[in-house]
Amino acid sequence: xxxxxxxxxxxxxxxxxxxxxxxxxxxxxxxxxxxxxxxxxxxxxxxxxxxxxxxxxxxxxxxxxxxxxxxxxxxxxxxxxxxxxxxxxxxxxxxxxxxxxxxxxxxxxxxxxxxxxxxxxxxxxxxxxxxxxxxxxxxxxxxxxxxxxxxxxxxxxxxxxxxxxxxxxxxxxxxxxxxxxxxxxxxxxxxxxxxxxxxxxxxxxxxxxxxxxxxxxxxxxxxxxxxxxxxxxxxxxxxxxxxxxxxxxxxxxxxxxxxxxxxxxxxxxxxxxxxxxxxxxxxxxxxxxxxxxxxxxxxxxxxxxxxxxxxxxxxxxxxxxx
Amino acid sequence: xxxxxxxxxxxxxxxxxxxxxxxxxxxxxxxxxxxxxxxxxxxxxxxxxxxxxxxxxxxxxxxxxxxxxxxxxxxxxxxxxxxxxxxxxxxxxxxxxxxxxxxxxxxxxxxxxxxxxxxxxxxxxxxxxxxxxxxxxxxxxxxxxxxxxxxxxxxxxxxxxxxxxxxxxxxxxxxxxxxxxxxxxxxxxxxxxxxxxxxxxxxxxxxxxxxxxxxxxxxxxxxxxxxxxxxxxxxxxxxxxxxxxxxxxxxxxxxxxxxxxxxxxxxxxxxxxxxxxxxxxxxxxxxxxxxxxxxxxxxxxxxxxxxxxxxxxxxxxxxxxxxxxxxxxxxxxxxxxxxxxxxxxxxxxx
Amino acid sequence: xxxxxxxxxxxxxxxxxxxxxxxxxxxxxxxxxxxxxxxxxxxxxxxxxxxxxxxxxxxxxxxxxxxxxxxxxxxxxxxxxxxxxxxxxxxxxxxxxxxxxxxxxxxxxxxxxxxxxxxxxxxxxxxxxxxxxxxxxxxxxxxxxxxxxxxxxxxxxxxxxxxxxxxxxxxxxxxxxxxxxxxxxxxxxxxxxxxxxxxxxxxxxxxxxxxxxxxxxxxxxxxxxxxxxxxxxxxxxxxxxxxxxxxxxxxxxxxxxxxxxxxxxxxxx
Numbered sequence: 051x052x053x054x055x056x057x058x059x060x061x062x063x064x065x066x067x068x069x070x071x072x073x074x075x076x077x078x079x080x081x082x083x084x085x086x087x088x089x090x091x092x093x094x095x096x097x098x099x100x101x102x103x104x105x106x107x108x109x110x111x112x113x114x115x116x117x118x119x120x121x122x123x124x125x126x127x128x129x130x131x132x133x134x135x136x137x138x139x140x141x142x143x144x145x146x147x148x149x150x151x152x153x154x155x156x157x158x159x160x161x162x163x164x165x166x167x168x169x170x171x172x173x174x175x176x177x178x179x180x181x182x183x184x185x186x187x188x189x190x191x192x193x194x195x196x197x198x199x200x201x202x203x204x205x206x207x208x209x210x211x212x213x214x215x216x217x218x219x220x221x222x223x224x225x226x227x228x229x230x231x232x233x234x235x236x237x238x239x240x241x242x243x244x245x246x247x248x249x250x251x252x253x254x255x256x257x258x259x260x261x262x263x264x265x266x267x268x269x270x271x272x273x274x275x276x277x278x279x280x281x282x283x284x285x286x287x288x289x290x291x292x293x294x295x296x297x298x299x300x301x302x303x304x305x306x307x308x309x310x311x312x313x314x315x316x317x318x319x320x321x322x323x324x325x326x327x328x329x330x331x332x333x334x335x336x337x338x339x340x341x342x343x344x345x346x347x348x349x350x351x352x353x354x355x356x357x358x359x360x361x362x363x364x365x366x367x368x369x370x371x372x
Numbered sequence: 373x374x375x376x377x378x379x380x381x382x383x384x385x386x387x388x389x390x391x392x393x394x395x396x397x398x399x400x401x402x403x404x405x406x407x408x409x410x411x412x413x414x415x416x417x418x419x420x421x422x423x424x425x426x427x428x429x430x431x432x433x434x435x436x437x438x439x440x441x442x443x444x445x446x447x448x449x450x451x452x453x454x455x456x457x458x459x460x461x462x463x464x465x466x467x468x469x470x471x472x473x474x475x476x477x478x479x480x481x482x483x484x485x486x487x488x489x490x491x492x493x494x495x496x497x498x499x500x501x502x503x504x505x506x507x508x509x510x511x512x513x514x515x516x517x518x519x520x521x522x523x524x525x526x527x528x529x530x531x532x533x534x535x536x537x538x539x540x541x542x543x544x545x546x547x548x549x550x551x552x553x554x555x556x557x558x559x560x561x562x563x564x565x566x567x568x569x570x571x572x573x574x575x576x577x578x579x580x581x582x583x584x585x586x587x588x589x590x591x592x593x594x595x596x597x598x599x600x601x602x603x604x605x606x607x608x609x610x611x612x613x614x615x616x617x618x619x620x621x622x623x624x625x626x627x628x629x630x631x632x633x634x635x636x637x638x639x640x641x642x643x644x645x646x647x648x649x650x651x652x653x654x655x656x657x658x659x660x661x662x663x664x665x666x667x668x669x670x671x672x673x674x675x676x677x678x679x680x681x682x683x684x685x686x687x688x689x690x691x692x693x694x695x696x697x698x699x700x701x702x703x704x705x706x707x708x709x710x711x712x713x714x715x716x717x718x719x720x721x722x
Numbered sequence: 723x724x725x726x727x728x729x730x731x732x733x734x735x736x737x738x739x740x741x742x743x744x745x746x747x748x749x750x751x752x753x754x755x756x757x758x759x760x761x762x763x764x765x766x767x768x769x770x771x772x773x774x775x776x777x778x779x780x781x782x783x784x785x786x787x788x789x790x791x792x793x794x795x796x797x798x799x800x801x802x803x804x805x806x807x808x809x810x811x812x813x814x815x816x817x818x819x820x821x822x823x824x825x826x827x828x829x830x831x832x833x834x835x836x837x838x839x840x841x842x843x844x845x846x847x848x849x850x851x852x853x854x855x856x857x858x859x860x861x862x863x864x865x866x867x868x869x870x871x872x873x874x875x876x877x878x879x880x881x882x883x884x885x886x887x888x889x890x891x892x893x894x895x896x897x898x899x900x901x902x903x904x905x906x907x908x909x910x911x912x913x914x915x916x917x918x919x920x921x922x923x924x925x926x927x928x929x930x931x932x933x934x935x936x937x938x939x940x941x942x943x944x945x946x947x948x949x950x951x952x953x954x955x956x957x958x959x960x961x962x963x964x965x966x967x968x969x970x971x972x973x974x975x976x977x978x979x980x981x982x983x984x985x986x987x988x989x990x991x
Contacts, residue, residue, distance in 0.1 A: 112506060119503045127491040141906035148913045155923055160772040208450045208480040208558075210472050211504050220489070285750050293754030297761050305764050368454040368468060370390060 113215055120219035128225040142183065142229045146236065149175045149299055166301045169244040170331055173237050177260055177323035178299045180233030183226045184264045190221035191271050192288065195278035203367060214272070214360060237330075248330055255338045256326040262345050263321030269352040270317060272360070279363035291317070298322055314348070321345050380556060380588050381426035381449065386458035388419040388444050418444045420612040421458065428555075429586040431578075433603035433620070435593065437705050441612045442592050446558050449590070450480050463555050476505060479554035481546055481562055488533045494544045495529040498551060505552035512551065519547040522577050539570025546574065550581060556588045557581075563598055575601050596698040610705055620697075627700050631674055632656070632693040633665045638686040646684035649677055661688075751798050752850065755791075762790045779922035785949055788861050789920055792851060792945050796876075797917045799847030800840060800883050803904040808832075809891025810900050818986065828979060832888065844880050863948050871957050875944040878964045883940050885971035892975060895982030916942035936971070939964040 153171040156163070163171070194217060197203060206213040241248060274287040294317040297305075302313050302324040313320045325345075329338040394412040418441045426432055436442045447453040448460055451467035451474055460467055465474040488497045502512045520526035523543045528536055536544070546562060559578075563571045579602060581587050593599065599606060599620070606623060608616040616623060633653070638661070640646060650665075652672050657664040667677055674692065681687060770776075770783050781789060809832060812818050821831055855862050863869060890907060894900045912918050914937040921932050921942050932938050943960050946952055952960060 112503070116500070116503050119500050123489055123492055123496050123500060126493070126496060127489070136902075138902045138905070141902055141909060144906060145909040148909055148918070151913075152918055155919055155925070156769060158925065159775075159778055159923065160769055163768065163772060204447065204450075204452045205482065207452045207471065208475055208478065209504055210475040286753060289750045289753045290757075293757040296754065296758060300761065300765055304768055305760075309760060309764070365454075368452065 113212060116211065116215070117219060120222050121224045124222040124224040128223070138226075139229060142179070143232065146175065146179050146232065149178070150236075163301065164304050165332070166304070169240050169246060170327055171301070172240045173330060174301055174323045174327045175299065176233045176236035176240070177256075177326045178233075179236065180230050181260060181264050181267075181298075181322045183230035183233060184261075185267065187223050187226045187230070188218050188268060189223060190218045191268055191275065193217070193221070194272060194275035195284045195288070198276075198278040198363070198367065199282060203364075207367075213364065246331055249335075251335060252330055252338060255335070255342060256330040259321055259329060259338075259342055259345060260323075260326045262342070262349055263318065263326070266318045266321060266345070266349050266352055269349070269356045273352065273356050276356070276359045276363045279359075279366050294319060301327070303328070314344075318345070318348055318352075321348075378428040379425050380428045380430075380463055381424075381590070382459070382461040383425070383445075383449070384423050384459040385421045386419050386423065386445070386448065386460060387417065387421055387456045388441075388448065388453065389415050389417050389456045392416050418612050419448075419455075422609070422612070422614045423458075424607060424614060424617055426588060426590065428588055429582070430605060431582045431589045431591070431603050433591050433593070433599040433606040434609070435596075435599065435606065435701060436609035440609045442609055443560065445609065446560060446590070446592060450478060450558055451475060476552065477555050479549040479552070479557040481549045481557070481559045488541065488544060488548060490534050491532055493530045493532055494525070494536075497533070497544075497548060498529075501548050501551050507552055511553075515551050515553065519550070522580055523547055523573065537570075539566050539573070542566060542570065542574060543577070546577065550587075553585060554587065556590065559589065559591045559593075561593055561595075562591070563593065563595055571595075571598070578602060596696070596701060600697050608701070608704060616704060623704075624694060624697075624700060627704060628695055629668055629670050630695065631667050631669055633667060633674075633678065633681070633690065634663070634693065635681065635685070635690040636662050636688045638688060640685055642684040645680060649680035649684060652677060752795075752847075754798070755794070755854075758794055759791065762794075763787065766790065779920040780951060781920070781922075781949065785861060786920070788855070789945055789949060791854075791860075792948055793917050793920075793941055795847050795851045796844075796879070796941050796944065797912075797915075799844045800880065803887065803908060805832075805840070805884060805887045806891035806900055806904045809888065810894035813892075813894050813982075813986070822983070829888075829976070833884075840884070841880055844876070848876070861949075863950065865950060867954065868947060868950050868957075871952075871954075871961065872944055872947045874961055875947050875957075875964060878961065878968055879940050879944050882936065882964065882968040882971060885968060885975050886936060886940070889971060889975040889978055892978045892982050895985050911937045911940065914938065915940050916945070936967045939967050 150172050153168060153175065157168050157171075162168075166174070194214075197217060203213055203217075206216045209216070240246070271291060274284065274291055277287060278284045294313070297309075297313060298319045302310055302320045305313075310320065321341075325341050329341060333341070391413045392415075394414050422441075422445065434442060434445070444453065448455050449462055449467060451471040454468040462474070463477045465477070467474050488494060489500070498512075498516065502509075507515075520529075523546075525540075525543055525547055528540055528544070533541060533544070542562060546559075550557065562578075563574055566574070575598065578589060578591075582589050582602075589602075591598065591602065603620055605618065606616065606620050607614055618626075653665040653667050655663065656666055665677075667674055678690070678692070681690070766778075766783070766786060770778060770786075776782055778786060779789075812821070812832070818828070821828055852862065854860075863872060887904075890900060890903055893903060897903065914921075914932050914935050916932075916938065921929060921938060924932060932942075939960075943964060947957060947960075
């Protein structure tokens with residue numbers, strides 16, 4: 051077709067195939083606005099991948115493959131620094147035992163802390179450890195505010211990749227998954243050592259709650275970090291969030307109701323260790339499912355909030371350039 | 373039956389405003405505290421109705437002093453920034469509206485920001501970019517072979533980036549941005565901090581990519597040698613306006629009014645003619661049998677003067693020098709401050 | 723007085739300018755305090771109730787609470803891992819060459835540039851703590867002798883901390899990256915310095931171990947002195963031990979630096 055490049059005029063909206071496809075492209079990379087079509091010159095379609103890259107599914111699949119690539123990179127990087135690799139593991143194990151020993155000392159002075167005895171407190175610590183290691187895998191989420199302020203998003207914005215995904219993926223610490231599994235191993239040891247019998251279903255339920263809980267905390271973190279799009283330095287929020295994690299290693303149910311509510315909805319750290327432990331050893335399956343249901347609701351809420359703030363944030367970044 | 377339309381970048385009346393906090397030179401303490409909660413903003417216009425077009429396969433130099441609006445333009449062209457007013461179209465896309473799809477078609481190198489993963493071998497970064505741009509393995513391998521041949525990067529593909537020299541790193545950096553055979557490449561200071569040899573290698577590579585792939589390249593740099601070696605056309609921006617847009621040769625013709633002729637001679641053949649010729653020039657230096665002259669190119673014809681010299685003297689050695697581009701550009705910046713009010717590139721000039 | 727030469731004074735000035743810039747960050751660090759108070763109050767209230775005792779670790783609840791709060795204030799006021807990290811930065815980035823080719827000594831350079839504002843932070847943090855105690859009506863030390871003892875112990879604690887983390891920072895002459903080390907030490911220090919739980923609640927063998935390690939003197943001692951829990955002779959004895967540890971790490975860091983520099987010279991960093 052002979053086609054002349056037309057005057058660029060967004061009003062003259064003749065939606066081309068490209069424009070139409072693009073509107074359906076999945077989001078988070080921030081260019082989800084309605085695209086006014088622009089006719090363009092016909093040109094050779096160069097490199098076309100076997101995947102149709104415009105659909106939501108293709109977008110997700112591509113990022114899944116990228117995640118694998120990032121994981122490989124992360125793994126190679128960790129083996130570059132074997133010494134640190136080793137030291138980090140040692141440090142984590144030391145920390146784990148210190149926290150467990152903390153409870154040992156306290157239980158030297160009291161028989162048990164409300165319904166929490168030594169085995170359950172150890173399981174709690176195991177979950178805390180599991181979650182912390184998992185969060186470290188995605189530690190780059192703590193650098194989002196800095197990157198926004200420094201205008202570092204450009205490097206990702208000029209590539210066909212989700213910015214948020216790339217920031218976190220690029221700095222993955224995949225080997226920390228080993229430590230995370232250590233936390234689970236710890237829980238296993240306690241279950242066997244103290245002859246606590248749990249059903250497989252409860253185990254799966256508890257794990258689901260922890261994973262979703264970790265996701266929730268990531269969402270809250272990203273949300274607070276994204277405030278930097280408007281506020282510049284947001285260290286205050288980061289510090290507050292970190293402060294929230296202080297409560298993490300204690301059974302949150304021993305605190306007053308108001309505190310529990312706060313840590314269930316606003317800073318949902320209760321799903322990281324307290325509920326998984328209770329679901330595993332105390333609660334009935336029904337109660338466990340209720341917890342999971344509630345968590346899903348809260349996760350949905352936070353996902354929506356992150357989606358909105360990130361979309362608006364990127365739009366603002368496009369206008370002011372970080 | 374096609375008329376081949378080959379405009380690849382089109383920028384029309386582009387405006388970009390930034391809001392910047394009002395700076396108080398010496399604020400009182402009360403004001404300082406107040407400023408935590410509330411800040412006054414003012415609008416700063418960084419781009420003032422700039423327009424230009426770039427054709428497919430062009431190699432364009434984009435220069436201007438710091439803060440002139442260079443990087444803002446590049447950011448708009450690459451889809452990072454949304455313009456306040458005006459229109460942009462690159463490879464048929466409106467960058468800021470269709471960014472995700474658009475970025476498949478462009479390559480961007482920020483000289484000061486690395487794309488490559490610092491701690492891992494280069495090849496792994498390449499594989500990452502292969503997945504980002506969804507290249508099939510065959511194309512990927514072909515590109516890799518090509519780059520290995522021209523840039524000689526095959527020797528350090530398996531070495532972690534941090535162990536490479538700056539020049540080697542930049543070669544890899546550029547290769548990584550070109551893996552997906554982009555139609556347009558934006559390069560921001562690609563040779564900054566490199567030695568002469570490394571610069572040369574990168575220039576050769578860019579020239580080849582430009583010629584063989586018909587890749588359109590837009591280069592911003594402070595190194596005028598890069599521009600002289602690479603670009604046919606140059607855009608000069610100053611204070612948010614394009615103050616020159618045209619061929620590199622033209623810029624010299626327009627702005628350079630003097631050429632310098634230096635020669636050495638044995639003896640004089642025609643003293644009368646020589647006197648005539650010398651009247652048309654300005655003698656800068658004369659020692660023994662070496663003379664240095666300056667010729668006003670607006671008033672005089674340089675070949676004619678040279679002809680005259682050859683006829684009147686036994687010339688041993690002769691060369692004609694132009695001022696370096698660098699000093700020309702400096703001169704333009706200096707004049708641009710008061711010279712260019714219309715935002716119309718063509719009208720600028722003596 | 724030649725103790726502080728003019729060039730170091732100007733370093734202090736730079737350091738103060740930085741403090742000024744980062745004072746916001748400094749205050750940020752204390753944002754966690756309300757959260758911390760809630761946790762500590764309810765947790766230990768409960769533990770006291772379940773124990774059925776009026777005293778734990780030799781302290782009744784009101785003192786115990788003050789112990790935990792002051793310990794936290796001291797803990798967050800010294801971000802000494804930063805000292806290690808900055809030294810690492812200096813060594814790894816090649817800034818070291820710039821320093822050793824100038825007429826300043828590395829130790830003094832780092833001390834005045836990095837440690838001085840930490841010293842100021844420490845004092846500010848004590849001020850903040852006192853203000854808070856006053857407003858909340860908590861126990862405040864009311865004995866001049868103990869104030870002097872506490873002051874001495876506090877300053878020694880800062881110095882000990884400083885030389886300790888300085889030594890760790892110097893390890894980056896040899897190690898690829900010291901982040902792992904500082905983090906490992908952080909956990910150990912948290913436990914054995916009595917930040918997590920007062921050392922007096924430890925079983926006796928563990929208490930002995932804690933007394934043999936330097937960490938006790940970084941945090942537990944000043945806090946315990948603030949609570950007037952050491953009798954004066956014991957307090958002096960403890961101060962002596964604190965001094966010995968401080969001097970030990972001072973000398974140790976000096977030796978480490980010389981060894982490191984020799985290594986740096988022969989291997990080019």
